[in-house]
Amino acid sequence: MENLEKQIAEILQQRRADAFERAARDYETAKRDEVFARLDFDTRELTLKTSFVRSQGKPDEAGEKKLARLEKQRDAWLKERGLSIHPVFTCPVCKDTGFNEDGTRCECAKKLLDELIKTRSRGTLPPFTFEQNDIDSFDCRQRETLNKAYALYKKFAEDFPDTPVKSLIISGEVGSGKTCLMAAVGNALADRGFTVLFTTAFMFNKKLLEYHVSDLQTKANILDEFLDADMLMIDDLGTEQIYKNVTLEYMYDIFDSRFAQGKSVMITTNLESDEISDRYGERIFSRLFNKRYCSYKRLMGDDLRLAGSKKATDD
Numbered sequence: 312m313e314n315l316e317k318q319i320a321e322i323l324q325q326r327r328a329d330a331f332e333r334a335a336r337d338y339e340t341a342k343r344d345e346v347f348a349r350l351d352f353d354t355r356e357l358t359l360k361t362s363f364v365r366s367q368g369k370p371d372e373a374g375e376k377k378l379a380r381l382e383k384q385r386d387a388w389l390k391e392r393g394l395s396i397h398p399v400f401t402c403p404v405c406k407d408t409g410f411n412e413d414g415t416r417c418e419c420a421k422k423l424l425d426e427l428i429k430t431r432s433r434g435t436l437p438p439f440t441f442e443q444n445d446i447d448s449f450d451c452r453q454r455e456t457l458n459k460a461y462a463l464y465k466k467f468a469e470d471f472p473d474t475p476v477k478s479l480i481i482s483g484e485v486g487s488g489k490t491c492l493m494a495a496v497g498n499a500l501a502d503r504g505f506t507v508l509f510t511t512a513f514m515f516n517k518k519l520l521e522y523h524v525s526d527l528q529t530k531a532n533i534l535d536e537f538l539d540a541d542m543l544m545i546d547d548l549g550t551e552q553i554y555k556n557v558t559l560e561y562m563y564d565i566f567d568s569r570f571a572q573g574k575s576v577m578i579t580t581n582l583e584s585d586e587i588s589d590r591y592g593e594r595i596f597s598r599l600f601n602k603r604y605c606s607y608k609r610l611m612g613d614d615l616r617l618a619g620s621k622k623a624t625d626d
């Protein structure tokens with residue numbers, strides 16, 4: 312969420328700056344007109360005079376009335392031309408600061424956060440939803456499995472984060488529908504306001520390598536996105552090139568850090584559990600197959616229930 316907060320602050324700052332800049336520009340434009348320049352000069356002069364007299368405790372009633380009249384004339388002149396010499400904020404309530412007077416967050420900032428979360432999640436997710444699934448295009452046996460799986464994962468998305476386990480691995484062969492299923496979970500979570508980062512194992516791996524070769528300063532932000540989102544989705548684990556002492560270390564760190572923070576991971580893979588163990592090693596395997604965090608399902612007529620797998624470790 313940290314990056315989103317920063318983004319919101321930047322957007323609001325920009326809105327405020329734009330409002331002031333527009334006002335200054337309008338003032339310049341208006342001043343080029345003789346009628347306005349006269350009105351403006353008189354208004355300013357009288358403002359000074361009346362406020363001085365007022366501060367002396369002898370308000371000049373006639374002067375105040377004249378000032379009100381002048382201001383009205385000046386505003387009318389500006390309004391007629393669609394100009395404003397006062398900053399017009401996107402949100403008049405907080406004047407684009409994002410905060411109410413009592414220090415609470417303004418509704419406009421909450422709305423902005425909501426939009427950013429949705430845009431960010433949507434940007435990475437394939438457009439599959441539980442409502443528009445195309446299970447009918449699969450053969451019969453697969454359709455039955457998939458229907459069960461859809462019901463199961465739909466419930467997961469509805470109950471999230473109060474689910475028996477927070478993380479899921481869906482294993483299945485190419486064309487088993489596992490990516491659609493994961494995307495449907497992702498879109499349902501994004502609809503509910505959770506941040507979802509969907510990436511392929513290939514891109515994930517590429518980022519880990521990029522991290523490895525970056526200097527310290529650049530390093531700081533590269534993996535943030537993988538740690539930040541409420542749900543990290545990795546599609547097609549097992550298809551990427553792995554580097555045992557490099558990418559696997561970072562992969563372990565990311566899973567470990569996410570699980571420690573109670574954050575979720577969802578993975579699709581064509582590998583079976585023992586193949587995952589062989590390929591990624593005991594450390595990653597024991598993280599992913601820890602019953603407390605993760606449920607492993609193979610999408611091929613397996614019994615589908617959300618509990619730890621038979622091969623799961625206890626810790």
Ligand SMILES: [Zn+2]
Nearest residue numbers: 402405417419
């Ligand atoms: Zn506001």
